[in-house]
Amino acid sequence: MTLSPSRGVGDERRLCPADEDPRSDAQLLQESENDPAAFSVLYRRWADRILSYFYRRTWDGEAAADLTAETFAIAFTKRKRYVRSAAPGGAWLYGIASNELRRHRRRHRTEKRALRRLGVEVPRLDDASLQRIEDLDEVRSFRRQLVAALAELSTAERDAVRLRIVDELSFREVAHNLGCSEGAARVRVHRALSRLSTSMEADRE
Numbered sequence: 179m180t181l182s183p184s185r186g187v188g189d190e191r192r193l194c195p196a197d198e199d200p201r202s203d204a205q206l207l208q209e210s211e212n213d214p215a216a217f218s219v220l221y222r223r224w225a226d227r228i229l230s231y232f233y234r235r236t237w238d239g240e241a242a243a244d245l246t247a248e249t250f251a252i253a254f255t256k257r258k259r260y261v262r263s264a265a266p267g268g269a270w271l272y273g274i275a276s277n278e279l280r281r282h283r284r285r286h287r288t289e290k291r292a293l294r295r296l297g298v299e300v301p302r303l304d305d306a307s308l309q310r311i312e313d314l315d316e317v318r319s320f321r322r323q324l325v326a327a328l329a330e331l332s333t334a335e336r337d338a339v340r341l342r343i344v345d346e347l348s349f350r351e352v353a354h355n356l357g358c359s360e361g362a363a364r365v366r367v368h369r370a371l372s373r374l375s376t377s378m379e380a381d382r383e
Contacts, residue, residue, distance in 0.1 A: 203224075203266060203267025203271075206219055206220040220267065224271055228272075229246045231272070231275055232279065249274050249278050252274050252278070326377075327374045330373065331373060336370070337356060343371075349363050350363075
């Protein structure tokens with residue numbers, strides 16, 4: 179399910195009323211080449227929105243926090259390249275975030291299965307950090323939309339989504355649990371996710 183991060187991507191400071199620094203995102207990125215403190219201002223301006231962007235796509239507070247940290251680390255390392263970019267600062271950050279999300283999705287399932295086989299326990303965020311993510315306005319709104327959208331699905335569709343997305347089972351395993359063919363399981367999952375996406379996109383308009 180893919181939801182657009184279109185709101186808040188521009189380089190306009192009015193989107194961050196709590197941010198009192200008069201410099202634009204572009205100015206901060208350019209000045210951060212010689213003054214790393216300027217990047218800290220950019221981080222405070224965008225961190226929560228990038229965090230919410232990842233949470234809405236992973237449904238995982240820890241993954242969202244890790245991806246946010248990776249995004250800003252890459253942005254800081256590559257900030258000199260921004261000078262040659264015509265994109266607004268926010269759009270440039272979201273571009274990096276989008277690339278990181280794609281990498282995460284490619285490697286996530288393989289890494290998780292490998293860790294399980296090795297019996298390695300991955301350190302978790304503390305409860306306070308996870309709660310801060312859950313308390314973000316965009317995350318609260320997303321959870322309300324998700325609950326409402328899930329309620330519109332049939333029981334069979336909700337079970338299919340839970341097995342595939344939450345429990346991370348293969349389609350063969352989903353089919354076994356649902357008592358249907360693998361092809362039918364694929365159709366059920368894709369249909370349910372499509373309905374969820376359509377419902378949640380409608381709520382955002």
